[in-house]
Amino acid sequence: MKRNRRQGVAAAVALLLVLLWLPTAEAAKDKPEMRNLAAGIGYTWSEQPEPSYGDTGxxxxxxKYGTTVFSDPAWAGHLRKSTRSVIFDLGEKKSIGRIQAHFLQDSSVGIAYPNTVSMYVSNDGAQWxxxxHIPSREVRWADVPASTQDYVWDGSKDGLGQHHPNATMAYAQYVKVTFTTDVFVFVDEIEIWGTDGKGNKTKQVTADRLAYQEPGRATGGMRDLVLLNNGNGSGSWTKDALMPYISYVNQQGEPQDWLFDGVLFQSVLSTSGKDFTKxxxxLSDWTAYLDRIFAExxxxxxLNEAVIEAGVxxxxxxxxxxxxxxxxxxxxTLTDFGDVDGDGMTENFNSAxxxxxxxxxxxxxxxxxWIQQIKQxxxxxxxxxxxxxxxxxGSKASA
Incomplete structure (x- = not known):
């Protein structure tokens, strides 16, 4: 009798497990597998690649993925100028769960990974x-053998951020991928993984609101900021040369009203010809620059004297x-920057x-x-x- 009862309980438990398993199994069966929605489709460049490393469309x-040889015909190469964008039209709204772009770096011939790759979606191809915004995981310009790297947005891990915290897929017809160009940037494949239709955790992404930065706390109260180069062999600024920037002057150079309320001093090259941005x-270049702008x-x-005179x-x-x-x-890349902390050892910035x-x-x-020096x-x-x-x-730095 007890044995039959135990057998009955076991059978009931087994049946319960089957019933619990069936919805999961059916859901997995009904859930379509993601595929590369971009495979074989056309796209639109904001600017065509260089003719020597062009794109047939x-x-x-x-x-076709390229090798680490930059002359491999699979690569499309872009040279300097503005950030590039490439737009894909999927034909209709689809569920997008993963976007990845593949790039080459070969510092020996001036090819570097993008500093940033950004990915957007849209319903009309105009509002995104x-x-x-994905930074490079690898060191840029490293003196190492040529290599490749994927920049990836994965909805199951990264989500849709501020748009829909619990969503894992974006519902959209258009996809845009942008990347910065320092010198040469080479890209061979962009994949858009997803499914047709709209899935359970798929949400439409709201277009970003684009606007000029409003003056306030985020700008430190500045309304109008002017960038003045004080390097590259241009010499130092004088009071008279600064006057037309901080005040509106007449033909005689006399102030009539205030103009820019903020001044940004920046130098690209040091007096020795070294590049502050790259x-x-x-350390000797950094120190010489500080000595010059803080000189008597x-x-x-x-600038201080110009403001005094204009104020009067x-x-x-x-x-x-x-x-x-x-x-x-x-x-x-630097292995001998200089000793900034007085420990008797030069600072090495080369991760390789x-x-x-x-x-x-x-x-x-x-x-x-640097910050402490400026404050002091x-x-x-x-x-x-x-x-x-x-x-x-202001530089495209990885630090």
């Missing part, structure tokens, strides 16, 4: 909602101009030599030193008509 969707300038009659003092002539002696100073790019973590820590030392020197000089408003990270 199907390189990005023909399923961003899915991701990470070739060393340097750019900052000249305009009857507004209390007016101040906000100042933003540049942040040099430490870069990824000392590893990514150590290189990153050394770059942090250099950046911290600014405090010592006491520019009465200037306000230090920020530090500008």
């Amino acid at each position: 199907n390189k990005l969707t023909d399923g 909602g961003n899915l991701a 990470g070739t300038a060393t 009659q340097g750019d900052l003092q000249q 002539k305009l009857g507004d002696r209390g007016h101040k101009v906000k100042v933003v100073l540049m942040m040099p790019n430490p870069g990824d 030599v000392i590893g990514a973590d150590a290189a990153y820590a050394n770059k942090q030392k250099a950046v911290t030193w 020197r600014w405090k010592e000089e006491k520019y009465g008509k200037l306000k230090l408003n920020g530090i500008y990270w």
Whole structure:
């Protein structure tokens, strides 16, 4: 009797498990597998690749991946100028769960990974909602053998962000992929994985609202900021040369009203010819730049005197101009930057030599030193008509 009862209980449990399993099995059966929706379709470039590394119209969707040899015909190459975009029309709205783009790096011939690859979707091909801005995972311009890298947005891992926190797929007809171009950028394939129709966790992505930055807390109160180059052999700024930027002047050069309320000083090249934006300038270059702009009659003092003079002539002696100073790019290649922390060892920024973590820590030392130097020197000089408003990270850096 007990044995029959146990057998009955076992049978009931088995039946319950089957019943629980059936909906899951049916759901898995009904759920379509993702496929590459871009396979074999056409697309539109914002700007055609270089003729020597051109695109016949199907390189990005023909399923042919390039080797690490840049002359492989599978690659399409773009040279400098503006950020490139490529737009795909899927024909109708579909569920998009993964977008990936494949790039080449060969620093020996000037080909670098994009600093950033961005991915968007749209319902009309005009208004776009961003899915991701993806930085390079690999060191750019590293002196290592040629390699390739995928930039990937994966909805199951990355989601739709602010658009729909719980969604894993975007419902859209158009896909746009953009990438920055430093020197040469080579791309061979872009894949858009998804399914036809609209799935359970598929949501439509709202188009981004595009607008100019409004003055306020995010801008430090600045309304109009002018960038003034104070390097590249251009010499130092004088009070008279600065006057037409901070004030509207007449033909005689006399101030009539205030103009830019913010001034950004930036230099691309050091006096020794090293590049502040690409990470070739060393500690001595960084120091020389600071010495020059903070000098007794340097750019900052000249600006301060220009504001004083304009304030007197305009009857507004209390007016101040906000100042933003540049942040040099430490870069990824220097092995002998200089000793910024006094430990007797030069800072090495080359991750291929000392590893990514150590290189990153050394770059942090250099950046911290720069910020501390600016704050300290600014405090010592006491520019009465200037306000230090920020530090500008203008380079395409990986630090």
